[in-house]
Amino acid sequence: MMYQRLLVSIVLMTVLVLGCAQVSPGKAPGEPTAEPVPIETVPTDPAPIEQTQLGTSVQVALAQEVAIADDSLTLRFDQVLQDSRCPEGTTCVWQGRAELQVSLLQAGQLLGKAQLIYQPGNGQLGVQRIDGYQVKITGLTPRPGLATDDEPVEYTATFIVTQP
Template identity: 35%
Template sequence: MKHLVFAILAAAGLGACSPNAQVPAPQAPAASASLDQPFPLHVGSRATVAGADVTVRFESVASDSRCPTGVQCVWAGNAVVRAVLSQGNKAFGAELNTTLEPKSVRYLDYQVALVSLTPQPAQGSAIDPSRYEATFVVTRAAQ
């Protein structure tokens, strides 16, 4: 019986060491940004805003229906950017738009706005999600 238990535990341990096992990537340190100054983030990156101690993390682009470059569109289209805003142990998920509302959201005593999203779509080709760069700005919210 002891041999059976040992064999099961050994097999479980070996599976955890397999070359295909996925280990979560360490999170990159936060870049620094300044209050009232636009700052760019790539998908998966984050910045802590000095003077506000608010961290903005660019999670993903949920949808992108913006008009491709070189094409005449009736409507400019819209992209939805997902971000996580945090201060200490308080976190808030937000979806911000390039064309539609909301383009900004209030978080604690601050207003966090999406300024732009690049690259612009090109006709006939998809954007690799890792190439997206969103520019945000954090300001003090009006009291």
Template identity: 30%
Template sequence: MKTPKTARFWGFSRFPAVLLAVALAVACSPGQARPDTAAVPLGHEFVLAGGQDAVVDGAGLRLKFDRVLDDSRCPKRVSCVWTGAARIAVTVTPDGRQPATLEFNTNPAPGQTHLTETVGGFTVELRSLDPYPETPGTIPLPDYRATMLVTR
């Protein structure tokens, strides 16, 4: 049976043409540049975006970069008397245990730097926090990147 001319579009029936158009629109739409949950290896550095979760492979440990508590680091292209510091909160949940919120502080002053915490037999370390602030402007949470390391 021949398809009527009104039901055809460039030699295709309408349904496949519409389906193709929808698939192309979804594939080309801007999405997140990162998965919501990353699988990371134990003992290797990894990067968490602000708001992102990570599961440490084979360790039964979940981390989430929850929030930036403070970022007073000296902005790029600005001369400062003090380098400043950033504080972030990371929630760590070992399998079968209550979550613990860890605070990391990049303050370079003696006794103020707090880059390592221990939870459930794991050591969680903040290696770096990017980007550095710029003037003027604030950094949205999803734009932050925390380089972390988890060891046993």
């Protein structure tokens, strides 16, 4: 009887692990993909560039920019590379995370790009340095919809840029 419970537990754990794994064509389960596949998103219409200061929290829509007046900086929210956060209206064992790319420019010249990871409850993952500045993501909306949603996502991220 004990061996049957053990066997059932092992089978259930295997199904759970394999059910959550992402498999790419031509790759074995568990083998990492070479490059992330960008999520279909809808850039919002170009809007006037919002102004903010270093150290101030600011919301930026996908494919939009915000001017940081202190040092003639511009932060651009380039793209969402992946979003595995728990879909809206569901309960998940793991909250998941989103990975996005931003660019930092000074006087129109690219200082660098960074990939930021947003994982609710883990602010340390969402911080990167670009040329002496620190860029941190503190929020990302909306959460993903259910798999049946065919509409592209209109993301808005909240960032703080500082100079430590």
